[in-house]
Amino acid sequence: MAAEGRLARIATDGHYADSFEADAENEVYDEAKERLVRQMLQEIGEDPEREGLRRTPLRVAKAMDFLTSGYELSAEEIIKKAVFDEDVKEMVIVRDIEFYSMCEHHMLPFFGHAHVGYLPNGKVVGLSKVARVVDVFARRLQVQERLTNQVADALMEHLGAHGVAVVMEASHTCMMMRGVQKQSSTTVSSAMRGTFEDDPRTRSEFMSFLHK
Numbered sequence: 585m586a587a588e589g590r591l592a593r594i595a596t597d598g599h600y601a602d603s604f605e606a607d608a609e610n611e612v613y614d615e616a617k618e619r620l621v622r623q624m625l626q627e628i629g630e631d632p633e634r635e636g637l638r639r640t641p642l643r644v645a646k647a648m649d650f651l652t653s654g655y656e657l658s659a660e661e662i663i664k665k666a667v668f669d670e671d672v673k674e675m676v677i678v679r680d681i682e683f684y685s686m687c688e689h690h691m692l693p694f695f696g697h698a699h700v701g702y703l704p705n706g707k708v709v710g711l712s713k714v715a716r717v718v719d720v721f722a723r724r725l726q727v728q729e730r731l732t733n734q735v736a737d738a739l740m741e742h743l744g745a746h747g748v749a750v751v752m753e754a755s756h757t758c759m760m761m762r763g764v765q766k767q768s769s770t771t772v773s774s775a776m777r778g779t780f781e782d783d784p785r786t787r788s789e790f791m792s793f794l795h796k
């Protein structure tokens with residue numbers, strides 16, 4: 585589907601139905617995606633016409649659009665909307681930002697927390713924007729390491745900070761529900777840029793603020 589319409593589009597089949605039920609029954613959101621989901625249901629031995637599944641292709645299409653909506657968002661635009669001149673010299677940390685992403689290998693969720701720190705260089709960014717930047721990259725097909733790097737690089741580039749640090753801790757359902765089936769393992773990844781990469785004391789200070 586064309587990028588411009590994907591986030592907000594809800595199409596109908598063109599008929600004005602008499603009741604909400606009829607409306608819902610006839611709703612078409614994304615014909616191509618819904619056809620694929622219907623086929624998948626058939627392939628796993630389900631009946632896509634049974635009551636509980638009739639609207640499932642539409643629901644899945646909408647869910648997939650939301651879960652991959654990050655492709656249409658720009659971290660630069662988000663950051664630049666809320667950068668303020670401020671003479672702050674100390675480290676700023678936004679920690680425990682929950683995120684949900686999908687691994688590109690199995691298209692299964694991985695989720696956890698991101699901790700983001702930066703050393704301002706005459707500018708600070710609106711705190712919510714840090715969390716929004718995490719979502720921009722999380723709502724794509726990802727590997728955790730790339731996600732971590734992308735958040736760090738975007739903040740470094742568009743905030744002009746002295747340094748940026750990102751640590752992400754996540755559980756991967758592809759390792760929990762299937763495959764190796766390890767329910768307790770978590771994966772920690774980090775990306776250090778600028779001062780955080782060059783100066784072990786700055787890095788340690790950041791790390792000391794996590795898990796408090």
Ligand SMILES: Nc1nc2c(ncn2[C@@H]2O[C@H](COP(=O)(O)OP(=O)(O)OP(=O)(O)O)[C@@H](O)[C@H]2O)c(=O)[nH]1
Nearest residue numbers: 687688689694726727728729756758759762763764
């Ligand atoms: N580095 C990294 N690996 C990931 C991530 N998400 C999933 N994986 C791994 O990607 C690998 C894909 O390996 P394959 O052998 O091609 O796939 P598979 O046969 O399904 O592997 P198993 O999960 O071991 O059953 C697996 O080891 C997954 O654990 C991630 O975010 N980062």
Ligand SMILES: [Zn+2]
Nearest residue numbers: 687689690758
């Ligand atoms: Zn996976």
